[in-house]
Every structure is written in structure tokens, then in C-alpha cells.
Amino acid sequence: MRFQDPSACTCKSCGHTSAVPVRELLRLTAACPKCGESFREIGMSMRALSNDSATFFDAVQIIMQVEDEQGLEIPDSIVEEIRPWERLTISDLIAATNRCLSSSCTVRSAEQAVVSAIRTLFPSSPDSLDHHAPLLDAIVPNRDYGSSYE
Numbered sequence: 001m002r003f004q005d006p007s008a009c010t011c012k013s014c015g016h017t018s019a020v021p022v023r024e025l026l027r028l029t030a031a032c033p034k035c036g037e038s039f040r041e042i043g044m045s046m047r048a049l050s051n052d053s054a055t056f057f058d059a060v061q062i063i064m065q066v067e068d069e070q071g072l073e074i075p076d077s078i079v080e081e082i083r084p085w086e087r088l089t090i091s092d093l094i095a096a097t098n099r100c101l102s103s104s105c106t107v108r109s110a111e112q113a114v115v116s117a118i119r120t121l122f123p124s125s126p127d128s129l130d131h132h133a134p135l136l137d138a139i140v141p142n143r144d145y146g147s148s149y150e
């Protein structure tokens, strides 16, 4: 699955419904535009969603990390042109990053940028990352698909 982006969120404080970007919800920085009530709980519940959304969430996390580390903006539309979120590989993330790197003339390579982000977010990821495996398998080869996460 993937989240509706932006997502319609109803404020539990004032009842106002607004369209909120998924990234802000996942970053836990979203708030009601009318009264300022934090949407943190909504973001937390999105984070806790089932394994089906784990690839999407990991991909968004990696992209946000690359953006933060490199000072880039990688539009969702560029990622979506390459492959559906739930089937992304590291190679796809590198390709998406590369398109944004060249437009902003950054010297670092897209591969370095993506691998650096993965190392930061997933310190226990394998030394040798499989760029063509499904994202979850590449980052956590022995991931437990049951109810428990480590």
C-alpha cells in the first residue's frame, strides 16, 4: 500500500480537516493549520502501519535523509516515474537522486549520497548492499516479516 499524499487529517482538538503532506506526518512535524494542534499521533500511527507499507516508509525515509544530507529536493514524481514505491530498489533511489543531483550541480555522486543515507538510517545494513534487490531485502536481508521488528 501507499499513503494518500497529501492525507486528509481531522484535528481532534478543533475538528478542522486539512490536507497534510505525508512527509510532514512521518517527520512528526505536521500540525493543524487552524489551531496548531500537533498531528504527531497520526504520524506515529502511520509509522506503525503494517509490513505492507514498510518499503514505502523506508524509501521515504532514505529520500528524506538524502535530501537532508545533500541539501536537495527529490520530488515524489521523479521517484514514481522510475518504479512504484513498493517495488523500489536501491538502484532506483540512486537513479532518482542522480536526476536531482545533476540539476543542482552537486559534486558528490548519487550512489554515495544514497549509500550514506542508508548507513545513517540503518547502521546494521550489510556491508555489501544489493542494489537490485527489493529495498527491504537489501537493507535487512533477514528481516522478520512477522509481527516483531528489531
Ligand SMILES: [Zn+2]
Pocket: 011, 012, 013, 014, 015, 016, 032, 033, 034, 035, 036, 037
Ligand atoms: Zn485544530
